[in-house]
Amino acid sequence: MPDAGCRDATHSITLTDGTATRTREATPVDLGPVQQLHRRCSPGSRALRYHAGKSQLSAAEWRHLSNPESGTTLVTTPAERADHVIAMTNVMRTDRQGVGELAILVEDAWQAKGLGTALAEHAATVARREGHHTLTAAVAASNKPMLHVLQRLHATPADATGPILDLRIPL
Numbered sequence: 001m002p003d004a005g006c007r008d009a010t011h012s013i014t015l016t017d018g019t020a021t022r023t024r025e026a027t028p029v030d031l032g033p034v035q036q037l038h039r040r041c042s043p044g045s046r047a048l049r050y051h052a053g054k055s056q057l058s059a060a061e062w063r064h065l066s067n068p069e070s071g072t073t074l075v076t077t078p079a080e081r082a083d084h085v086i087a088m089t090n091v092m093r094t095d096r097q098g099v100g101e102l103a104i105l106v107e108d109a110w111q112a113k114g115l116g117t118a119l120a121e122h123a124a125t126v127a128r129r130e131g132h133h134t135l136t137a138a139v140a141a142s143n144k145p146m147l148h149v150l151q152r153l154h155a156t157p158a159d160a161t162g163p164i165l166d167l168r169i170p171l
Contacts, residue, residue, distance in 0.1 A: 011122050013076070015113040020079035021086070023122060030075050031062045033085040042108050048143045049105040051164060065090060071100065072126050076119065086110045089119045091127050091135070100132040102169065104146070116149045124153055128171045135169040 011023040026034070038046065038056045046054055057065070065073045071092030075085045087106040094101050102123050106116050127135050137155065139146050141163050150167055159166035 011074075012079070013115065013118040013122070015110075015115055015118075017113055019113070021076050021115065022079050022082065023074050023076040023087075023089070023119065025068075026066045026073040026075045026088070028063065028066050030066065030085065031057070031059065033083060034062065034075065034088055037085045037088060037105070037107055040107050040109070041105065045105070045108050045111075048140050048146070049103060051138070051140060065092075072130065074119070074123070074126070076115070087115060087119060089123050091123050091130070091132075094136070098131060098133040100127045100130065100135050102127070102135045102137045104149075111145065116145065117152060120149045120153055124169065124171055133171055135171065137167045137169065139165050139167055141165050 009024060013021045013023060015021065035056050038054075043053060043055075064070050071090065074089040074091075076087035076089070077084050078086060087104065087110065090101070090103045092101045092103075102120070104116055104119050104123070106119070124135065136158070137146075137150060139150065147165070150169060153169045155167040155169045157165055158168045
């Protein structure tokens, strides 16, 4: 179990266009802003994240994602708008000791600005802090931007067949 006392309150990220953002751990009360994030994302972006046409999270799904016992979910906002979630990052526990699962959703208007890469790098730091030695990510073979992000983290395919690639990221 990670030591909650050593967790950062916020993590600052400056995007390639100079915009400042803040990333922090999600709480149960973030469901509304996270649902708004999902509504602002295109069906294509949501399909790449969930591998299905998911338009929002159920209350039960959010309780799982925002429960520290399940892992860590991070929300990212513009620095000047703490109530406007523009990205969600999940580092969830799996049934394999030391192996976490990574997933990221970035609002369409905030993509291609370096945010996904910065969030993946921060997620790796969070995962190491939580005792993981490996992250896995299930990524659509057509999701070239996310595959590029994960290559920067030295991801290797555990299963490279089919439309969904199972990638491993050593920490």
